Amino acid sequence: MSITRPNPPGDRGPEPSGASGASEGGVPATGTSGGGAAVSSGGRQVREMSFDGQSGVVPLARDFTRQALYAWGWLPSASADQRAAAEDVLLVVSELVTNACLHAEGPDDLRISCDNKVIRLEISDKGTGQPSPRTPHRAGSPGGHGMFIVQRLCLDWGVVRTPGATGKTVWAELGAPA
Secondary structure (H helix, E strand, C coil), rough: CCCCCCCCCCCCCCCCCCCCEECCCCCCCCCCCCCEEEEEECCCEEEEEEECCCCCCCHHHHHHHHHHHHHCCCCCCCCCHHHHHHHHHHHHHHHHHHHHHHHCCEEEEEEEEEEEEEEEEEEEEEECCCCCCCCCCCCCCCCCCCHHHHHHHCCEEECCCCCCCEEEEEEEEEECCC
């Protein structure tokens, strides 16, 4: 697990053919419902949502993420493994946004990007804290399981801070369904 390393662009090798954010006909997607934007970024499909002035941000984040999963073909799922992968993404979004609400005055933005191999979730907030799994993890105790769940379900996760700026971006990556 890495909690401070940003994911450098291109560290997973070249993009497979057909892994673009373009809509049918090769025209880049320009928008989506739910207050977010869909764009193509270097062969990755990207959706962004701002939580500015929103209430009920956890269900909003889940709905926004679910819409992206449908658009990118993760849902509807053809197998139990594909359904589990999509549910894991929704659970991780819920945990990260909830943590931003509980520990960082709420999230600012959600960014979701996807290629054929990995989906990356990024939640930005103004908090100064450092997320980490509770140690020792107490399975029978209520609360404190969010980052433990993220750690268990994700390929990797971490925190990116911009020097001289307040806040942070917590990111997590999950594998695409087989």
